[in-house]
Amino acid sequence: MIIMIRFGTIGTSKIVNDFIEASLKSNQLKVTCCYSRDKTKARNLINKFSIYAVATDKFDILIDEADAIYIASPNGLHYEQAKYFLSQQKHVLLEKPLTLDFKQAEELFEIAIKNGVVLMEAYKTxxxxxxxxxxxxxxxxxxxxxxxxxxxxxxxxxxxxxxxxxxxxxxxxxxxxxxxxxxxxxxxxxxxxxxxxxxxxxxxxxxxxxxxxxxxxxxxxxxxxxxxxxxxxxxxxxxxxxxxxxxxxxxxxxxxxxxxxxxxxxxxxxxxxxxxxLENNLVYEMLVFTKMIETNDYALRDYLMNISLEALKTLNIIEKEQNQ
Missing domain, CATH: 3.30.360.10 (Dihydrodipicolinate Reductase; domain 2)
Structure with missing residues (x-):
């Protein structure tokens, strides 16, 4: 039995447009809510793809309307947003990089484990x-x-x-x-x-x-x-x-x-x-993410998160080296 996962999106950039377009090719997920600080932008995004979804500028609406959240906001906002939704027991697909700080990303992973949800970085390659x-x-x-x-x-x-x-x-x-x-x-x-x-x-x-x-x-x-x-x-x-x-x-x-x-x-x-x-190759990462949710594949979640964490830790070291 295929479980339909309701998705909320954060952001209105090109990558969010690509995500919604890819979602229309999937029978496992459906975008049901779009968030933007400017609610009009969220509504315009929904109208562009003719999807039945709620436009909102409030996070609590996302909580009510979605099982999982795709976060594509600026990098510096990832930590607080992901922490909020993971703590509300929502699955989170988080654009790269997870955060700007390794310790914050590690904390997000711990929250995902504690709450029995999936956290995955949207690193498609x-x-x-x-x-x-x-x-x-x-x-x-x-x-x-x-x-x-x-x-x-x-x-x-x-x-x-x-x-x-x-x-x-x-x-x-x-x-x-x-x-x-x-x-x-x-x-x-x-x-x-x-x-x-x-x-x-x-x-x-x-x-x-x-x-x-x-x-x-x-x-x-x-x-x-x-x-x-x-x-x-x-x-x-x-x-x-x-x-x-x-x-x-x-x-x-x-x-x-x-x-x-x-x-x-x-x-x-x-x-x-x-x-x-496929022309829209975001479909592949979306399939992996939804399958992890459907099958509770926490071993795969942990494997992918450890790659993401090691990469982010390395970026922090690189930044420190450059600044010296």
């Missing part, structure tokens, strides 16, 4: 079908290094040049590239190679200490080294690669994992791997 190709390569060929590049000009670049600080570059709400973008390669590295042993990091920042660019080297306890470059003020074109003895795996777009290929050393032939992915 490891839920994509093609992630298995990266994991299989890692398990089969014991790579010793990974090079990851995520350099993408922010849509707020014009405001930034005019010294207008949007939420993402506000130190209390976003902290720039270090938490908004670097989370992707760091979490991918942790998911593939495990716990972090040591970190070396440099960065370029705004006067308020929010990140613009990040250069990071991570040594994992497994011995693998992750070499990462990340920026929100320039566009990069270099691919990503996982290097082992005899074989190298390359892929584009480390968020969505595209064009995955295996190159054998001293062989000009390229083995491009095949896979099919």
């Amino acid at each position: 490891i839920h994509l079908p093609q992630f298995k190709h990266l994991l299989d390569f890692t398990n089969s060929y014991q790579p010793f290094m990974i090079n990851l590049n995520l350099n993408k000009v922010t849509s707020r670049i014009k405001n930034l040049k005019n010294r207008i600080i949007d939420n993402i570059f506000d130190y209390e709400l976003g902290r720039g590239s270090t938490y908004d973008l670097l989370i992707y390669p760091v979490e991918l590295s942790v998911a593939l190679f495990g716990k972090v042993e040591s970190v070396k990091a440099f960065g370029q920042k705004l006067e308020n200490k929010s990140g613009l660019t990040d250069c990071v080297i991570i040594k994992h306890q497994s011995g693998v080294i992750s070499n990462i470059t990340c920026s929100k003020v320039t566009n990069g074109i270099i691919e990503n690669e996982i290097l082992s003895d005899g074989l190298t795996m390359t892929f584009k777009d480390l968020i969505n994992l595209k064009s995955i290929s295996i190159h054998k050393h001293n062989d000009p032939n390229i083995n491009e791997l095949n896979y099919e992915v």
